Each structure stands twice: as structure tokens, then as C-alpha cells.
Amino acid sequence: MSHLASPQVSLAKDRINILLLEGVHDSAIKVLQQHGYTNIRALPTSLAEAELIEACQEAHFIGIRSRTQLTAKVFAAAEKLVAVGCFCIGTNQVDLAAARQHGVVVFNAPFSNTRSVAELVLAEMIMLLRRIPEKNAAAHRGGWDKAAKGSFEARGKVLGIIGYGHIGSQLSVLAEQLGMQVRYYDIETKLSLGNALQLASLSELLAQADVVTLHVPETPQTQWMIGPEQLAQMKPGAVLINASRGTVVKINALADALKSGHLAGAAIDVFPVEPKGNDEMFESPLRGLDNCILTPHIGGSTQEAQENIGIEVAGKLVRYSDNGSTLSAVNFPEVALPTHDKARRLLHIHHNRPGMLTRINQILADNNINVAGQYLQTDSEVGYVVIDIETPPKSSIADDLLAAIRSIDGTIKARVLY
Ligand SMILES: NC(=O)C1=CN([C@@H]2O[C@H](COP(=O)(O)OP(=O)(O)OC[C@H]3O[C@@H](n4cnc5c(N)ncnc54)[C@H](O)[C@@H]3O)[C@@H](O)[C@H]2O)C=CC1
Ligand SMILES: O=C(O)CCC(=O)C(=O)O
Numbered sequence: 197m198s199h200l201a202s203p204q205v206s207l208a209k210d211r212i213n214i215l216l217l218e219g220v221h222d223s224a225i226k227v228l229q230q231h232g233y234t235n236i237r238a239l240p241t242s243l244a245e246a247e248l249i250e251a252c253q254e255a256h257f258i259g260i261r262s263r264t265q266l267t268a269k270v271f272a273a274a275e276k277l278v279a280v281g282c283f284c285i286g287t288n289q290v291d292l293a294a295a296r297q298h299g300v301v302v303f304n305a306p307f308s309n310t311r312s313v314a315e316l317v318l319a320e321m322i323m324l325l326r327r328i329p330e331k332n333a334a335a336h337r338g339g340w341d342k343a344a345k346g347s348f349e350a351r352g353k354v355l356g357i358i359g360y361g362h363i364g365s366q367l368s369v370l371a372e373q374l375g376m377q378v379r380y381y382d383i384e385t386k387l388s389l390g391n392a393l394q395l396a397s398l399s400e401l402l403a404q405a406d407v408v409t410l411h412v413p414e415t416p417q418t419q420w421m422i423g424p425e426q427l428a429q430m431k432p433g434a435v436l437i438n439a440s441r442g443t444v445v446k447i448n449a450l451a452d453a454l455k456s457g458h459l460a461g462a463a464i465d466v467f468p469v470e471p472k473g474n475d476e477m478f479e480s481p482l483r484g485l486d487n488c489i490l491t492p493h494i495g496g497s498t499q500e501a502q503e504n505i506g507i508e509v510a511g512k513l514v515r516y517s518d519n520g521s522t523l524s525a526v527n528f529p530e531v532a533l534p535t536h537d538k539a540r541r542l543l544h545i546h547h548n549r550p551g552m553l554t555r556i557n558q559i560l561a562d563n564n565i566n567v568a569g570q571y572l573q574t575d576s577e578v579g580y581v582v583i584d585i586e587t588p589p590k591s592s593i594a595d596d597l598l599a600a601i602r603s604i605d606g607t608i609k610a611r612v613l614y
Contacts, residue, residue, distance in 0.1 A: 309496030356405025
């Protein structure tokens with residue numbers, strides 16, 4: 197087989213199409229441009245599935261936040277897609293398994309907006325303990341509720357944190373500065389910061405806390421974890437905060453607990469169904485309840501967080517595109533790679549079956565190609581091998597060699613970096 201037919205088998209950067217949705221911060225665009233990626237389409241909103249499928253046909257990289265649903269159907273249609281950047285923490289809006297099956301690597305920003313969420317929750321906690329939402333609403337209507345009844349300091353109160361990860365643990369430290377007693381429940385054993393205490397069960401936490409706040413990811417185990425039974429276990433007059441995911445709390449049950457007065461208040465940032473854009477009507481059984489703070493999923497929406505997330509996730513996309521590194525990918529075997537100045541780099545994503553590497557190496561050997569370095573990581577389903585090629589020299593790896601490697605049964609995707 198000749199490997200000299202055509203030297204150019206990877207795309208020039210100006211032919212790589214990048215689609216950014218949901219108002220991803222300009223910092224991402226700057227990073228991409230600084231690295232030579234100029235073909236960027238940035239939209240302020242999310243897209244519904246049919247529009248998304250159309251928009252994805254030509255995209256090599258897509259950037260989203262929490263609204264865009266990247267379903268198996270979208271991945272099946274997005275033939276050129278190489279990687280997805282979630283410019284947020286949560287990746288539940290992406291069918292990660294489908295992405296992996298199509299050889300699409302997914303990245304996120306695991307902590308850049310966590311301080312913003314912790315600060316918002318801290319503020320809401322104080323507002324709720326002081327009954328500010330209903331006093332504020334009354335004042336807007338001309339009322340003047342100056343009573344101290346039902347208003348409390350945060351000092352000395354018990355804060356119950358469900359999910360003691362990046363957000364929950366930062367909140368724990370901030371709340372202790374206010375003199376609160378922190379208790380938390382997590383399915384993992386965690387390092388307790390300060391004087392925080394890990395409790396053995398959710399029920400114990402619900403029974404003890406004056407303020408309950410949720411900081412868990414969306415998983416099958418967290419779905420509807422707070423329903424009528426759990427709300428009934430909370431202390432009368434306690435307050436609930438949810439800035440995690442809308443599927444964690446049964447919203448009708450919460451509305452009932454607020455209307456009955458069993459709970460004194462709530463602050464909710466995330467909802468089972470959220471509008472796709474700023475112009476779509478927000479519907480919720482919580483609307484109109486004065487003791488409930490409603491915010492439009494803005495826990496992480498600060499200038500600082502969005503700018504940092506833009507830089508972080510765009511950086512991960514650039515690194516994968518330029519260098520092949522999948523370090524910190526959420527759905528893919530992680531491979532950390534050195535630079536490849538003196539070599540061409542072949543990236544091969546395949547179903548994890550015995551003999552894949554042997555077949556790739558056989559093709560390289562048949563073509564008298566010398567391997568300078570080889571990196572392999574696999575998980576139960578997918579293998580990712582990166583091969584640095586020193587000989588033949590840079591200009592002589594060609595279309596037919598890549599075609600031969602792509603034709604190995606079990607190949608999902610293969611590309612070459614120059
Ligand atoms: N409202 C907003 O704008 C934002 C919302 N989020 C949401 O907050 C969630 C948490 O964020 P981080 O603290 O950064 O995540 P993290 O992954 O650092 O922490 C999550 C914690 O929850 C625990 N956990 C998982 N399942 C659990 C269960 N069934 N019961 C109890 N604990 C459980 C984990 O062990 C972990 O310690 C994210 O997954 C995301 O959905 C994150 C950022 C912004
Ligand atoms: O800012 C966003 O779009 C989503 C924030 C969020 O929920 C997350 O980071 O998981």
C-alpha cells in the first residue's frame with residue numbers, strides 16, 4: 197500500500213467548525229481564536245432537538261451549558277462531531293454513553309462555578325431565615341410587616357447539606373464562619389471540614405436541620421430523593437434550598453409543604469422543566485408563593501464563573517483537538533500526552549475488543565512505519581490509542597494509510613494530528 201498519495205489527512209484549523217450554544221462566555225471564543233480556530237458560530241440560546249440535529253451536521257466541536265439536550269439521536273446524526281464541551285458542571289443533559297459509542301469525547305468544568313453557587317445559597321439561607329421573601333413581597337404590595345416573629349439569626353442554627361462535594365464543602369466552611377452547626381449526608385465517606393459532622397442517613401439530617409440544602413448530581417439515586425415523606429421529616433418551620441437539579445425535589449410536594457406552613461420557606465434555582473430560552477414562559481406550581489425564592493438556574497451565573505469556565509473548557513477542547521489529550525474527560529478513557537513536535541500523531545478510538553492494537557501495529561509495520569511512542573487507555577467499552585510516528589518523516593503519512601487503519605473492524609474514529 198502506498199502512503200504517499202496525499203499528505204493532508206487532518207483538517208486545517210480554519211475548516212474545523214465550532215458551535216457554541218447558550219451564551220457561552222466570550223473568554224471561550226478568545227481561547228479558541230488564540231489557538232487558530234476561527235470558524236466559530238455562537239448562539240445565545242439552546243436549540244430544540246430538530247434544530248440541533250441540523251446545526252450539528254457540520255460541527256466538529258459543540259459547546260453547551262445545562263439546557264441543551266444532546267441525545268443519542270443527536271450523536272447519531274452528528275457524524276463529524278469530535279468532542280463536546282459542557283461549559284458547566286452537570287453533564288446529565290448529555291447522553292454520555294451514546295457520545296462514547298460514537299467516539300465523541302465530553303469535557304466539563306468540574307469546579308469553576310462552585311464558589312458562585314455556595315455564595316448564592318449562603319445569601320438565600322439568611323434571607324429565608326429572616327423571612328425576607330414574604331416581607332419583600334408584602335412591601336411591594338404596600339404592606340409593612342415589621343414583626344420579628346418567625347425571623348432568626350443564622351448563628352447557632354443547624355445547616356444540613358445533602359451532597360458534600362465541591363459546593364457542599366465550600367458552603368460548609370462559609371456557614372461555619374457565621375456560627376452555624378454543619379451536618380451533612382453523602383453516600384461517600386468524606387473529609388469533614390472544620391467542625392462539620394457527617395450523618396449516617398438522610399432521615400437523621402432532615403430531622404435535625406433548620407436549613408436543608410441540596411448539592412447532589414442528577415443520578416438515578418438522587419431522582420425525586422426529596423418527596424412528601426422526606427419533607428414531612430423536616431422540622432416544622434425549616435427551610436429548603438435546591439440549587440442542584442430540578443429532578444431531585446418533587447415540586448408539587450414542596451408547593452404543598454410551603455402552602456401548609458410546614459416549611460417556612462424555600463429557594464429553588466432548578467426545576468423539573470426549565471424554559472429553553474429567556475423568552476419562553478416559566479411555569480411552576482411554586483409561582484405566586486411569597487415564601488419561595490425562585491431563580492432561573494443562575495447558581496453558577498456570575499461573571500467570574502462564566503469567564504473561568506469559558507477559559508477552562510475551551511482549553512480542554514483545544515488540547516484534545518491539537519494534542520489528543522483526553523485528561524479530565526467525563527466519558528472517555530483518560531490519556532495525558534506529551535507534545536508531538538517531532539512526530540505525527542495518530543489517534544484511534546475503537547470498541548474494546550482483543551487484538552485491536554495488534555491490527556493497527558500490523559498496518560504500521562507493513563508500511564515500514566516506525567513508532568516513536570504509544571499510549572493506550574481502555575474502559576469496559578472503548579479503547580483509545582495514540583501513536584506517535586517518527587518514520588516516515590512528517591509529510592509522508594497519507595490518506596490511504598489512515599483509510600486502512602479506519603477500515604479495521606471495530607474502529608469508531610481515527611484521525612491524524614500534524
Ligand atoms: N444551580 C446551578 O447553577 C448549578 C448546579 N450545580 C449542580 O450541583 C451539583 C453538585 O455540584 P458539586 O458539588 O460541584 O458536585 P460534586 O460532584 O463535587 O459533589 C456531589 C456530591 O454529592 C454526593 N452524592 C452523590 N449522590 C448522592 C446521594 N444519592 N446522596 C447523597 N450524596 C450524594 C457525591 O458523593 C458528592 O460528594 C452538580 O452535579 C450540578 O448538578 C452545579 C453548578 C451550578
Ligand atoms: O450555568 C449553567 O448553564 C449551568 C450551571 C449548572 O447547573 C452546572 O454547572 O451544572
